[in-house]
Amino acid sequence: MERTKAAIAKTLALQWFSTTAQVAKVQVGGIMALIVQKYGGTSVGSVERIQAVAQRVIKTVRAGNSLVVVVSAMGKTTDGLVKLAHEISATPNRREMDMLLSTGEQVSIALLSMALQEMGQPAISMTGAQVGIVTEAEHTRARILSIETERMQRHLREGRVVVVAGFQGVASHADLEITTLGRGGSDTSAVALAAALKASACEIYTDVPGILTTDPRLVPDAQLMAEITSDEMLELASLGAKVLHPRAVEIARNYGVTLVVRSSWSDDPGTKVVSPIPQPRPLQGLEIAHPVDAIEFDTDQAKVAMLRVPDRPGIAARLFGEIARQSLDVDLIIQSIHEGNTNDIAFTVRKNSLNRAEAVAAAIAPALRNDADPTSGEAEVMVERHIAKVSIAGAGMIGRPGVAAQMFSTLAAAGINIQMISTSEVKISCAVAAEDCDRAIAALCDVFQVNSSPASGHHAEAATSDLPPVRGAALDLRQAQLAIRHVPDRPGMAAKIFTLLADCNISVDMIIQSQRCRLVDGVATRDIAFTVAQQDAEEARTLLQKAADEWGHGEVTVDPAIAKVSIVGTGMVGRPGIAARMFEAIAQQQINIQMIATSEIKISCVVPEAEGVRALQVIHAAFDLSGNEAIVVPA
Ligand code: ASP
Ligand code: MG
DSSP states (O other): HHHHHHHHHHHHHHHHHHHHHHHHHHHHTTTOEEEEEEEGGGGGGSSHHHHHHHHHHHHHHTTEEEEEEEOOOOOOOOHHHHHHHHHHHHHHHHHHHHHHHHHHHHHHHHHHHHHHHHTOEEEEEEEEEHEEEEEEETTTTTTEEEOOOOOHHHHHHHHHHEEEEEEEESOOOOOOOOEEEETTTTHHHHHHHHHTTSSSSSEEEEEESSSSSTTTSSTTTOOHHHHBHHHHHHHHTTTTTTTTTTHHHHHHHHTTEEEEEEEETSSSOOOEEEOOOOOOOOOOTTTTOOOOEEEEEEEEEEEEEEEEEESSSHHEEEEEEEHHHHOOOEEEEEEOOOOOTTEEEEEEEEEGGGHHHHHHHHHHHHGGTTTTTTTGGGEEEEEEEEEEEEEEESSOOOOOOHHHHHHHHHHTTTTTOOEEEESSSSSSEEEGGGGGGGHHHHHHHHHOOOOOOOBBOTTTTTTGGTSOOOOOOEEOSSEEEEEEEEOOTTTHHHHHHHHHHHHTTEEEEEEEEEESSSETTEEEEEEEEEEEEEEHHHHHHHHHTTTHHTTTTTOOOEOOOOOEEEEOOOOOOGGEEEEEHHHHHHTTTOOOEEEEEEETEEEEEEGGGGHHHHHOOOOOOHOOOOOOSSOOOOO
């Protein structure tokens, strides 16, 4: 077994090096920088715009660069094709859907090549299949496995601009099945091409000036960012900053592609998405190999839980406001869904802050009587001194619910109970008993084939604190909240639940276990709540309700009328008071927070759907994200 693994690794490494060698040859051959440019649908929406794109391409060539250009379908072509399909079938065959949708890009590559040729620039258009963009055989949501570069390089050497159809690939050389990458996928095509060609940059041209601090249609004084890290971008991208396909950012991060997002209509520099220097990885299995590239742990953690705090606006603001005034740095925070009319709030702090954090919680508990229900008594404070946080980290987890499920199953198989779960786009962390930490790390390293396991945690990364703590804010109105009541409190339940959902390709977002235990027929139980895309909510509910008898949990409820507001920023690491400021801004509007979940670089709150936009606006203002330059975005 080990031998086979080593042999595969060796082959992959060889393939990787041979690609490097080819590129080196090209560069020795006198060609200067190789750039991949991608133009979105609006940028090629008309003949005039295609001509404007051609001019920009030629300008870049004249500056001494070789160019691969990726284009989307013209304007709203893809939407139109989807509509046509649905006029014929409510559930169109996915293979035929790919056949249909891939035509949009074929139109724009041909027209752009003609425009270039007309202006005297040699150019050639190529479909995904002609290039050799090989994908999984998953129609309508294929991931890229590998990209052949020889044909493109030959044309480049011969002085042509290569115009490649975005969004599409081919399932294998044998049957030449056309696949598409999922809506918005041409960003992903472009960055994958840049990675495969070892291009010096990938430029995404779009109809907005770059990445903004939030959605300017909801917050008019949103501001352009000159730079953002790929981790921050990943946390924002799937939250609604729709400028960049999250999978494109994953590839950029994993392969260290220099990525720039800028306007097609101006020469402004746009936003640079910066990635850390990547660990070397093979180009085979481009989008699927190694979704997890590090296992991290932090044993310097302790947990404070407050049970039965009243469910009304301002409680979290008050608790974390006081914690911040004491300069205590909080890492994870979770607030569970309400039971009756009370919540549980739990958070972790460094061990040496535990006594002070506990004192703060104990001091305000008596004031948190639940007026609506005098029998409920006062909030109760519980501490847990010996916990560890174990995390899997990597770019490649978005849209792959199986990765989280695999983490939970691995911990379950090792007999480890999960006390808290924190999920984000680039990291999933579980709080476990301190004595389980080593076993958890060993099991996770084995399953995800990672051998390094750097100690991590909020304090280890505190060097970033000269950055503004919060870079952007996002609103997601397309999530629904599910709650599973009375889940037996034993190892393996989270694994079962999230494996079941993952098998049906349902991605979960915030996951929260209530802190209080309730005895149901002599069994200790907790509630588990999480959010999923609204379109998956009913299916998830049905699946889980069906499992209730066998697994012993209670009712499964859905609340679709929620909004999730989030703040993101690498600079919040190791800086107390950020969460408090967010909760305070929300509380001042008398908006009730239904759930809270955090990761190291993101804090998310679930609020009632009707309050979502207002919550986003006040948070954006609270962190001084506003600019004075009005950003114009097309409708
Ligand atoms: N044309 C495809 C879509 O609209 C791909 C893209 O534009 O990125 O989804
Ligand atoms: Mg797009």
